[in-house]
Amino acid sequence: MMSIRIIVAGANGRMGREVVKMIQQNDHFTLAGGVSRSQKGRDIGEVIGFGPLEVAFTGSVEEALAKHDAEVLVDFTTPQSVKEHVELAVQAGVRPVVGTSGLSERDIKELEQLCRERGSGAIIAPNFAIGAVLMMVFAGQAAKYLPHVEIIESHHDRKLDAPSGTAMKTAELIAENRHEFKQGHQGEEEVLDGARGAYYQGFRVHSVRLPGLVAHQEVLFGGPGQLLTIRHDSLNRESFMPGVKLAIEKVLELDHLVYGLENILDL
Structure with a gap:
């Protein structure tokens, strides 16, 4: 070669x-x-x-x-x-x-x-970690069956963009497999602006920035009597x-x- x-x-x-x-x-x-x-x-x-x-x-x-x-x-x-x-x-x-x-x-x-x-x-590529890519793909598949979803991504405090590219790509893959609807109580009120995270196609995306973190994301899917969590962590x-x-x-x-x-x- x-x-x-x-x-x-x-x-x-x-x-x-x-x-x-x-x-x-x-x-x-x-x-x-x-x-x-x-x-x-x-x-x-x-x-x-x-x-x-x-x-x-x-x-x-x-x-x-x-x-x-x-x-x-x-x-x-x-x-x-x-x-x-x-x-x-x-x-x-x-x-x-x-x-x-x-x-x-x-x-x-x-x-x-x-x-x-x-x-x-x-x-x-928003993320080059193979495990993170699999997480995104699996989340897109899960959204077909569990459409109530929220994304929580966590990164080091020197990251410039929020949400992360990985979270945005995950949200896009979820939206491809989920009819748009607004989740949560219709009368919901944020006591603090931004408490519910960013709004995307009816669901929420949350960003955490702290020293000590590298790149982490979990996608939470809720259904009657159950919770599915798909998570990936890059440790270095x-x-x-x-x-x-x-x-x-x-x-x-x-x-x-x-x-x-x-x-x-x-x-």
Whole structure:
């Protein structure tokens, strides 16, 4: 197998560091470049504690794409910059694998159109943990039979978007299998604004942000005399790497954008 050359945007961040580590552990992957505005010019390995890798940080994705010959861009950056990064990569003939959440439905549709026009593969996944993807799929199936549902997602306190991309994707899968209706008592009143969580297609989504958490979600389904809980916990960021590895390998086979890791799993 020929080596896949990869640029990592956000390589100095928590997830980016794990991606660089994963790349170094796989013989058929090569770290072509990394992006960090604050570490521009420094050796990536020295900055993140691996020892010299002889690959220096560039200050922007645009600079990295121009400087390095690569097949794949892995992006774990910020909601404010990710759409532009995907556009730059596709226009440069590089396949994006995106774990940054915060893209709107409109953003995704525009990126789908760009990928179709360019014949480029791309994968955007709200969550790369295989167990989390299974949780989302199982929740969608359960909603056919237990339509009364609420989602509670919990993340570390440095996460920028709420609800999480995983919670939003879960809500979308549930809505596909559930007729919209407003749950709860019709006369319900919030004594504190937001106490019942965000409203989506008749059910509620709750976000918790605390130090010490990584990424956790439970989906609660209620029925007469019963409660079904589907839960997933990522205990460290290494849990996302098998999914990232799979996406890097699969994106080279695609000619369109795929939203959600479940679409490249054999389910």
